[in-house]
Amino acid sequence: MQQLVAYTVIGLTTGAIYALASSGLVVTYVTSGVFNIAHGAIGMIAAFCYWQVRFEWGWPAPAALIAILGVLCPVLGLAIDRVALRGLAQATEVTRLTATVALMAAFIGVAAWVWPPENRQPFRGFFEGNNVSVVGVNVGWNKIIALIAAVAVALGLRVLLYGTRLGIQMRAVVDNRNLAELNGARPARIASASWALGASLAGLAGVLLAAEVQLNIVPLTLLVINAYAAAIFGRLKSLPLTFLGAMALGLSEAYLLWGQGQSWFPETIGGFSTSGLRQATPTIFLFILLMLLPQAKLRAGAARVRERSVIPQWNTAILGVVVLIIGSVAVTGMLTRSNTIYMIQALIMALAVVSLVPLTGYAGLVSLAPLTFAGIGAVLMSKMPGDGNVLSLIAVVLIVASIGALVALPALRLEGIYLALATGAFALLVSILVFNQGKIFANGVAEVPPLRIPGVHLSQPRPKAIFLSITFAVVGLGLVALRRSALGRRFVAMKDSPLAGATLGMNLVRTKAMAFAISAAIASLAGALDAGKVAPDNYAFDRSLPILLLAIVGGIGSIGGAFFGGMLLGLNTVLASIVPSISNITRVTPGLIGLSMGRNPNGTSHQIATAFRPVTRHPLSLVIALSGAGTLWLLVVLDVVSHWGFFAALVVWGLGIVPNLPMLTIISGRPRTLCLSIAAVGMGVASFFDDVFDAAPTGGRLLAVIILFVVVGNAIRRVHTPAEPTSTSSPDLVGLTAFTAQELSKSDRAIKVVL
Amino acid sequence: MTALLEVRSVAVRFGGVMALSGVDLDVQEATITGLIGPNGAGKTTLFNVICGIRQPTSGVIMLDDIEINRIATQKRSALGIGRTFQRLELFTTLSVFDNVLVAAELAGVNDPRAVAHEQLLLLGLADRADIIAGELPTGSARLLEVARALASHPRLLLLDEPASGLDDAETQQLSVLLRQLKSLGITVLLVEHDMSLIMSVCDQIHVLNLGSVIASGTPDQIQHNPEVIDAYLGAVR
Numbered sequence: 004m005q006q007l008v009a010y011t012v013i014g015l016t017t018g019a020i021y022a023l024a025s026s027g028l029v030v031t032y033v034t035s036g037v038f039n040i041a042h043g044a045i046g047m048i049a050a051f052c053y054w055q056v057r058f059e060w061g062w063p064a065p066a067a068l069i070a071i072l073g074v075l076c077p078v079l080g081l082a083i084d085r086v087a088l089r090g091l092a093q094a095t096e097v098t099r100l101t102a103t104v105a106l107m108a109a110f111i112g113v114a115a116w117v118w119p120p121e122n123r124q125p126f127r128g129f130f131e132g133n134n135v136s137v138v139g140v141n142v143g144w145n146k147i148i149a150l151i152a153a154v155a156v157a158l159g160l161r162v163l164l165y166g167t168r169l170g171i172q173m174r175a176v177v178d179n180r181n182l183a184e185l186n187g188a189r190p191a192r193i194a195s196a197s198w199a200l201g202a203s204l205a206g207l208a209g210v211l212l213a214a215e216v217q218l219n220i221v222p223l224t225l226l227v228i229n230a231y232a233a234a235i236f237g238r239l240k241s242l243p244l245t246f247l248g249a250m251a252l253g254l255s256e257a258y259l260l261w262g263q264g265q266s267w268f269p270e271t272i273g274g275f276s277t278s279g280l281r282q283a284t285p286t287i288f289l290f291i292l293l294m295l296l297p298q299a300k301l302r303a304g305a306a307r308v309r310e311r312s313v314i315p316q317w318n319t320a321i322l323g324v325v326v327l328i329i330g331s332v333a334v335t336g337m338l339t340r341s342n343t344i345y346m347i348q349a350l351i352m353a354l355a356v357v358s359l360v361p362l363t364g365y366a367g368l369v370s371l372a373p374l375t376f377a378g379i380g381a382v383l384m385s386k387m388p389g390d391g392n393v394l395s396l397i398a399v400v401l402i403v404a405s406i407g408a409l410v411a412l413p414a415l416r417l418e419g420i421y422l423a424l425a426t427g428a429f430a431l432l433v434s435i436l437v438f439n440q441g442k443i444f445a446n447g448v449a450e451v452p453p454l455r456i457p458g459v460h461l462s463q464p465r466p467k468a469i470f471l472s473i474t475f476a477v478v479g480l481g482l483v484a485l486r487r488s489a490l491g492r493r494f495v496a497m498k499d500s501p502l503a504g505a506t507l508g509m510n511l512v513r514t515k516a517m518a519f520a521i522s523a524a525i526a527s528l529a530g531a532l533d534a535g536k537v538a539p540d541n542y543a544f545d546r547s548l549p550i551l552l553l554a555i556v557g558g559i560g561s562i563g564g565a566f567f568g569g570m571l572l573g574l575n576t577v578l579a580s581i582v583p584s585i586s587n588i589t590r591v592t593p594g595l596i597g598l599s600m601g602r603n604p605n606g607t608s609h610q611i612a613t614a615f616r617p618v619t620r621h622p623l624s625l626v627i628a629l630s631g632a633g634t635l636w637l638l639v640v641l642d643v644v645s646h647w648g649f650f651a652a653l654v655v656w657g658l659g660i661v662p663n664l665p666m667l668t669i670i671s672g673r674p675r676t677l678c679l680s681i682a683a684v685g686m687g688v689a690s691f692f693d694d695v696f697d698a699a700p701t702g703g704r705l706l707a708v709i710i711l712f713v714v715v716g717n718a719i720r721r722v723h724t725p726a727e728p729t730s731t732s733s734p735d736l737v738g739l740t741a742f743t744a745q746e747l748s749k750s751d752r753a754i755k756v757v758l
Numbered sequence: 759m760t761a762l763l764e765v766r767s768v769a770v771r772f773g774g775v776m777a778l779s780g781v782d783l784d785v786q787e788a789t790i791t792g793l794i795g796p797n798g799a800g801k802t803t804l805f806n807v808i809c810g811i812r813q814p815t816s817g818v819i820m821l822d823d824i825e826i827n828r829i830a831t832q833k834r835s836a837l838g839i840g841r842t843f844q845r846l847e848l849f850t851t852l853s854v855f856d857n858v859l860v861a862a863e864l865a866g867v868n869d870p871r872a873v874a875h876e877q878l879l880l881l882g883l884a885d886r887a888d889i890i891a892g893e894l895p896t897g898s899a900r901l902l903e904v905a906r907a908l909a910s911h912p913r914l915l916l917l918d919e920p921a922s923g924l925d926d927a928e929t930q931q932l933s934v935l936l937r938q939l940k941s942l943g944i945t946v947l948l949v950e951h952d953m954s955l956i957m958s959v960c961d962q963i964h965v966l967n968l969g970s971v972i973a974s975g976t977p978d979q980i981q982h983n984p985e986v987i988d989a990y991l992g993a994v995r
Contacts (some may be wrong), residue, residue, distance in 0.1 A: 489870075492852065493863070496849040499848070502843075505811070506835060
């Protein structure tokens with residue numbers, strides 16, 4: 004009995020921490036409409052900073068608390084609102100959600116960079132060592148303070164929301180943003196204030212939690228899941244219910260912990276160890292709550308045209324496939340064995356990224372679990388009889404596709420953030436409860452057999468890299484076919500207007516399940532074809548985040564974008580392993596690139612594609628482009644230029660010069676001579692790269708390649724920029740070319756013009 | 759003449775507000791029926807109830823004498839109900855042609871491409887087939903919504919303010935089209951604020967005010983109904 008009381012106290016104090024975190028989440032969500040996935044990460048950063056000033060610099064606790072919770076966190080919250088999110092006000096919910104995923108990834112990277120695990124001192128709670136006796140149970144001060152803080156915050160929020168001008172404005176904005184604005188409230192300012200408040204609450208929760216779980220990046224960051232579970236209990240609206248949910252969650256965790264110490268508690272269920280259950284409690288709690296949510300109502304969605312969906316053309320796709328396959332044959336011929344292995348990793352990443360194209364790009368559904376499906380694919384492949392038989396692979400893909408559809412089914416009743424977080428919860432559940440089983444990964448490793456194809460040795464890096472390129476090409480062509488098919492159109496239609504889709508006879512549940520199945524099938528290839536020893540860590544939840552980010556950055560609607568994103572992610576890992584000095588930077592890059600999305604919601608590949616489009620339409624340029632690359636290849640075969648020279652020259656040629664080729668045929672006289680000279684010098688420097696940058700380290704060479712490419716490309720463009728053709732899509736818009744019809748009707752609506 | 763659509767004492771409550779309170783009306787087959795009334799009268803809510811987006815708090819919707827209350831939204835299209843939206847719900851990132859094509863494919867027609875092309879020709883949008891739908895000006899976007907609804911070959915077409923945002927020539931084109939649809943045997947239920955359009959094309963008009971039908975009759979009867987003039991038309995004159 005005494006023991007049960009002790010666990011109840013533990014449960015209530017843990018619940019208090021969750022309550023603090025989730026109240027911050029609810030406050031920001033309701034006032035700004037952005038669901039902050041980085042909420043836990045803010046708490047994590049706050050905990051690390053608190054530790055830094057309190058224990059490393061030796062500040063007294065009150066001063067440290069004021070500095071962190073009163074200054075740093077609000078500033079961080081404001082900065083997030085102003086810098087990262089304001090530019091996305093008109094973007095879709097998917098894009099905004101991804102921006103906070105980018106933040107989370109960036110924060111994780113920063114923490115791992117600034118506070119490497121080896122120099123972490125213990126994090127001591129408030130008045131550690133002194134305990135108080137509560138109903139006969141010894142309780143640490145940290146827990147008492149957590150409880151007091153939760154009660155104080157609950158009362159404080161009540162007073163703020165109902166008793167102050169700011170709070171009343173906040174509630175007004177929640178009720179009706181436009182109306183509140185007309186009555187003098189400033190929604191933007193109120194959102195900023197709520198971000199500052201939310202960040203402080205996250206920080207408080209982070210500091211209190213760190214005293215319980217120490218400075219561990221992942222558990223602190225995943226506080227967002229606990230907070231989210233509690234917030235869902237309050238339907239992301241009601242603060243009292245949110246507090247209640249947090250307490251229920253804290254208590255269930257504590258009782259489970261108590262139960263696990265009892266003899267009657269089963270150690271295994273169906274052969275699976277139950278040791279991960281407690282860790283998984285918030286996720287299970289969340290899943291159950293999500294299942295109990297009512298079916299999402301069909302809402303009239305305000306259409307937005309900021310993101311484009313371009314139909315892939317067969318001729319471009321086939322050209323891309325040919326270039327990819329020939330390129331991989333050529334490149335793998337000159338790479339060292341270890342570099343080929345890096346390339347294989349990049350191709351695997353590209354496959355994982357491309358799995359999001361049908362799901363997120365076409366159907367508009369966000370998944371935080373692409374690598375979970377890859378992991379299931381890898382596990383199944385390692386367990387499947389047939390030792391790498393092609394039939395086994397087909398079976399694996401089919402099984403994972405059906406798991407994808409099955410997992411999706413309960414989640415399909417949800418939409419937007421609810422759906423995205425349900426996939427995140429699924430990823431965590433699989434990580435904790437399945438991948439961590441000794442049965443699945445014996446001693447933490449599983450051996451995925453290489454695929455057996457007669458006459459091909461896929462255990463060797465080079466054939467494997469080429470085979471993966473071909474696989475990517477086949478998947479890519481399949482996706483082109485999908486996007487051009489009735490099903491693909493249906494996916495996009497569902498993304499644009501589920502309401503109109505349903506009234507035209509679309510079965511939304513089936514369509515969503517199809518999208519999930521196709522995506523899971525592609526992701527399973529990324530796992531099943533990654534032969535060798537794999538660890539559960541490869542498929543952890545936080546590894547999936549960069550995949551989603553790079554997919555969005557590359558251009559989620561396009562296959563080329565996915566390839567680009569995957570390669571970028573691969574290159575990032577390569578950089579980290581060959582130039583260890585910059586490995587900290589590479590940890591932060593996916594997050595930072597993700598945040599750049601605000602400027603370019605269509606993705607980088609869209610920009611690049613726009614640059615290359617004239618070339619593909621201009622036969623002469625195309626011939627010159629390809630023969631230039633061919634000549635380079637020949638030079639490297641003849642040992643005239645080194646491999647680095649080839650790489651540099653290819654980058655300068657492909658990205659710097661080729662896009663300008665059609666233009667070079669138009670202009671004449673001096674500008675042309677100048678352009679050609681710049682191009683020739685650039686190519687010369689690049690080809691004899693190794694002689695120019697003699698003995699430079701790899702990082703220096705890469706930097707030089709980037710500088711060279713930027714200089715040559717921009718110099719040519721500067722010399723002659725063709726006038727942009729102006730076009731009007733409709734005569735109605737003459738004189739108003741700066742606005743699309745959508746923008747006009749939107750502003751009409753905003754100022755309540757009734758036509 | 760039989761009623762294709764019968765609405766029987768339909769009520770919809772939003773929290774404490776009765777959006778519709780006991781609405782009764784019939785829509786005869788192969789006619790154009792107008793549904794008019796001031797903003798907030800419940801016209802769009804009634805459309806949402808008919809196509810299943812919203813469940814009525816009470817009351818019955820009958821199509822061909824069969825109750826359809828429990829039939830899911832996506833299955834009502836197969837029964838022959840098509841609609842447009844007052845606040846445009848186009849597939850904004852698909853091309854104009856693909857918007858109509860998706861509808862034809864969902865309806866399972868033979869040769870959906872031909873059907874889509876035919877509807878675009880009918881609405882005068884064929885020369886804009888390749889434009890991204892989100893870039894259309896409002897007038898054309900409204901016509902595209904009609905084309906898309908027609909592509910699933912509905913028997914009952916619900917048009918929610920199709921003429922708002924249309925210029926005079928386009929409105930004229932729309933009224934010709936409406937008569938054409940009627941001659942093809944398609945039943946149209948039309949919500950519109952353009953009274954000259956309503957009065958010139960409708961066979962029958964129902965007037966909705968504050969969630970109730972306050973008058974039903976021919977255009978002539980409606981124009982001379984004092985209650986209607988008081989509640990709605992008076993404001994126009």
